[in-house]
Amino acid sequence: MVFLTRKLLFPAGKSVRKHLRSHFLDSLRLTVTGGHGGSGFPKIGGVGGQGGCVYFVAKEGCSLKRVSKDYSTKRVKAAPGEDSSKIRLLGRRGKDEQVTVPVGITVIDDTGRTIGELNEDGKTFKAAGGGPGGCSGNSFIGQPGQSRTLTLDLKLIADAGLVGFPNAGKSTFLKAISKASPKIASYPFTTIKPQLGIVDYTDFRQISVADLPGLIEGAHANIGMGHKFLKHVERTRILILIVDIFGFQLSPQHMRRNCLENVYALNRELELYDSTLLDKPSILLVNKTDLDGATQEFDRIKSQLHRLEQGLEGCPEEIRPEKLIEFERILPISARERIGIEKVTSAIREVLDEAAEENLKEPDVEILARKNREFGPKVV
Numbered sequence: 001m002v003f004l005t006r007k008l009l010f011p012a013g014k015s016v017r018k019h020l021r022s023h024f025l026d027s028l029r030l031t032v033t034g035g036h037g038g039s040g041f042p043k044i045g046g047v048g049g050q051g052g053c054v055y056f057v058a059k060e061g062c063s064l065k066r067v068s069k070d071y072s073t074k075r076v077k078a079a080p081g082e083d084s085s086k087i088r089l090l091g092r093r094g095k096d097e098q099v100t101v102p103v104g105i106t107v108i109d110d111t112g113r114t115i116g117e118l119n120e121d122g123k124t125f126k127a128a129g130g131g132p133g134g135c136s137g138n139s140f141i142g143q144p145g146q147s148r149t150l151t152l153d154l155k156l157i158a159d160a161g162l163v164g165f166p167n168a169g170k171s172t173f174l175k176a177i178s179k180a181s182p183k184i185a186s187y188p189f190t191t192i193k194p195q196l197g198i199v200d201y202t203d204f205r206q207i208s209v210a211d212l213p214g215l216i217e218g219a220h221a222n223i224g225m226g227h228k229f230l231k232h233v234e235r236t237r238i239l240i241l242i243v244d245i246f247g248f249q250l251s252p253q254h255m256r257r258n259c260l261e262n263v264y265a266l267n268r269e270l271e272l273y274d275s276t277l278l279d280k281p282s283i284l285l286v287n288k289t290d291l292d293g294a295t296q297e298f299d300r301i302k303s304q305l306h307r308l309e310q311g312l313e314g315c316p317e318e319i320r321p322e323k324l325i326e327f328e329r330i331l332p333i334s335a336r337e338r339i340g341i342e343k344v345t346s347a348i349r350e351v352l353d354e355a356a357e358e359n360l361k362e363p364d365v366e367i368l369a370r371k372n373r374e375f376g377p378k379v380v
């Protein structure tokens, strides 16, 4: 049925991504409702308990995807207040509902107004107030809680995040794609200050690329800048992985990894930290192809880069990923000599546009598929 739905939704000729990714979410709409106030007890002047409130609480390491899974109906309701009774004149307050959200969330109401910012761990925002309990002022009838639909927007660092081991040529690449020298971005919700390069297109579109520094093998286990780095990879729409065509060695104590192994190692680091990062559309840049013998080396490994699953057996166990990254594009470049840079900037734009298009369509498919499951004919 899902297959059929997809076929109907995606017109012929329009390519459906060959592998269906689960979605990276950077925006989520939730309908929040405070609990209903409890009824009062007119005879003895008893007051109903106030309904519970809905709060958003920022927490490090939480993702919008998690919130979406926890509240699959996209509705959050706090508990009603207790009715007043002979044994409890003042009804108890309804239980609050606390929704844990990622740090760096902007809360937007239905009119498009920003009504809250959750930029620090532990920060709380009251999303919906509970209804007042019944009392003499309201004829002892408990009132409904506040109800509204809010959008949780995850603040992004940039459209694309540049991921690579040291010395791969990230800064050089950033300079090559942005006319002005990269800016150091300072965000209130992050501790790192990524270098930000802005790509200017002839039609005045601008796309931002952030160099997220400090990834080394073991980052998932918080070695080096570890988690500080990885948690910011979440805040970009697409990933650009960059590797040195001749490989990389962090220090004499570390193994020398060839180009292909570097790709597996980057894949492994992302996977170990959070495998949903691999769901983001990604581009692989193989850098330093101006060096002697680099073109031949790229031609030699090109097919292996396109079919990572085939090289898995020969991949050292400590960097062997379980879930493989799937690149939308694999491009050889020389960041220093600015070779292949135009192809990269067009690819970034195309991949971002494809991702945006897919994001628009995919939820429809999911909803339709669910509805079909709920109401469609039973297949036994």
Ligand SMILES: Nc1nc2c(ncn2[C@@H]2O[C@H](COP(=O)(O)OP(=O)(O)OP(=O)(O)O)[C@@H](O)[C@H]2O)c(=O)[nH]1
Residues within 6 Å of the ligand: 164, 165, 166, 167, 168, 169, 170, 171, 172, 173, 213, 214, 287, 288, 289, 290, 291, 333, 334, 335, 336, 337
């Ligand atoms: N031959 C050649 N050298 C390059 C190229 N791109 C970068 N380099 C050199 O590689 C070295 C590292 O480049 P960076 O841009 O500083 O690399 P990085 O990934 O930002 O390094 P970290 O700051 O350590 O993370 C420098 O000496 C660059 O000149 C390239 O396309 N060709």
